[in-house]
Amino acid sequence: MIRALCSGILLTACSMSAPTPAAPQAPVARSAPAAQLALPAPVARPTPASTPAAGCAAITAPPPESAPPTSVNTLRQAYFCVLDNYYSGPAMDPKALLKSAFAAYTQDLMRRGADRADLRLPALTGNRDTDWDALAKVLGTGEPAALRAAITGMVAGLHDNHARWIRPAQPPQGGPEGTGIVGLSALQGPQLDPAARPPLYITRVLPGSPAAKAGIRPGDIVVKVNGVPAFVGDTPNQGITDAFTSSTVRLTLKRPTTGRTRTVDVRQGPITPQQPPSVTSKPLPGGVAYVHLPGFFEGAADQVIAKLPDKPKAVVLDLRGNGGGSPREVTRLLGAFAHGKVTSYFCPLKGDCVPNRTDDTVPLLGLRLVVLTDRACASACEDFSAAVKDNGLGTLVGTRTAGAVSGPSEGYLLDDGSVLLLPKFRHLGPAREIIDTIGVPVDHHAPMTAPDLAAGRDPGVAKALELL
CATH class of the missing domain: 2.30.42.10 (PDZ domain)
Known part of the structure; x- marks a missing residue:
């Protein structure tokens, strides 16, 4: 099962429990798009009996090594998957989902010069089943490329930065480019x-x-x-x-x-394949430890703690460019700085929000903390930053975070081997504030500039040392 706070922001490191997105490459690399799954070894294609007939199945293993093309049935699975599993799915108007899908379908046909005179959106009533039947009749067998566009358009219509449709891609021969x-x-x-x-x-x-x-x-x-x-x-x-x-x-x-x-x-x-993200550290003047955490990947919290020298005066934790990852790693790392604190809330469509709390099994470090953030600090990174700010655990320096923390995603397998990522909850900060689309403001503004980077200066670290 995938459960992670992971943004769609490019050029960041964002890890989840298996299967995991690869550490995103540059937008210019053909070999590894940001939305590509990094998969374990291929497995055999599921038998027809194990393939969901109406909706989708929660993913518990890697997608199949080979799968049939995207079909009308794939679009149907995605449609019912959203209605059944997205946190606000039960309250959604199915007409809006089908409209987004059909608009993207026709736009793809027009771009390829293959529009059809008989292709019109049928009258929709708001009944999820009869509306689907009406659309399926119009689509007929459909065209795989246009159907892929339809699924992409339907997911984009959710306007949720943690809802994504991912199609695993084969790595190119000869290595990444x-x-x-x-x-x-x-x-x-x-x-x-x-x-x-x-x-x-x-x-x-x-x-x-x-x-x-x-x-x-x-x-x-x-x-x-x-x-x-x-x-x-x-x-x-x-x-x-x-x-x-x-x-x-x-x-x-x-x-x-x-x-x-x-x-x-x-x-x-x-190009040289990028290595998995890891924690790095170095000493700063005055007995201050600097630790850079590129993502909340599995084991990240323990790596941060292990990188700290004996008895430092304080720690500067650099989260700039951190694209998120595991909520468990967030609560575990926060447990090194405080116990008994609410770190965030996961809220269902209806009912009470569930508080997330610091992992109090982690020994307290007793250190002063400065956290460096920027607009590429997203998702679980924002979860951590908000908990530090709201609970008074440290000082934030840099720039406001990305505002891309709608809620933890879970993965669902479709019959063409693709994976639909959908949040089952929405995220709120420790003070029950909305961070998604807004971000976490810093206590001290210290942005990196082009002259600073070219000259090897770091205004964020300089401000942190001034505060400490």
Whole structure:
């Protein structure tokens, strides 16, 4: 069973219990899209008797090694799966689900020049069963590509950052390929953060990658992408994100340390596979320990504790870029800083919210805590940050978090081998506040800038040391 607070934000590390999404690669890497499942060894395809007939089945094993194409039956399973398992599914209007699916279906046909004159949305009544029967009659056998678009559109219509439809992809022969640009400021999920301010700049480049060989470095400001400005005034240009998925991207870059502007064509090529996320640490002046936690993966809390030196004065916990992960790891790590505290609430559609609490089996560290956050701190990362802030366990430094923490997702297997991720609960902070779409505000604003990154400065760490 999948149960995790994991955002859809790109360029972050987000882990779940098996099966797990891979640590997301850059948007330019063909080999590992952000929504791709990292699967254990393939298993045999389920027998027809084990395949759900009407709805979906909670996933307890990896998807099959091979599966039939997406069909009308797959769309039917997804439709009933949402109504039966999404936390607000029982109260949803099934007409809205089918409308979203049908709109995406027809739009896909139009993009491919295959629209049909007889394809119209039938009259819908609000009865989930009869409405499905009416739509299925119109679709007939359907077209796999358009049906995949329909499922994607239906899930997108939920407007939930933890609801996703994932189709496992086979890794390419010869290893992963990409440009090697695996970090961009202002990127949230598949688009730029609407609240982002210019400039857009590169935050991470893989060593030995095509981008690195082209002399691209962290801190380089992206002036244009394929000739299109990254910002129009102060508004991020959302259209440029698609350019990073092409085989070649032309970047106009400005080096902040020198002011030099140049244009470079970067072609995708072999890149070094990214290793699983791990905790890193280093000493800071004054006996302060710095620990970077890239994701709340299995065992993350114990890794953080193990990385701390003996008797540090305080700890700076860097959660910038942390895309979330296991709620259990959140409560376990919080248990090292406080006992007997409510960390968050998981709320059903109806009934009482269930409190999550610190794991009091973890020995208290008795350390002062500063947490560094940014707009890429999402999901379980926000769960942790809100608990620190609301319970007075430490100080938040950096920028407001992503606001992508709708609720923990569980996975459901469909008959084409794809997986539907749906939250069964909605998330509230320790004070019962809504964090989703809003984020957790920091106590001290200390954003990273392109000149800081290019020069090797870290304003967040500097502010943390000033406070400590």
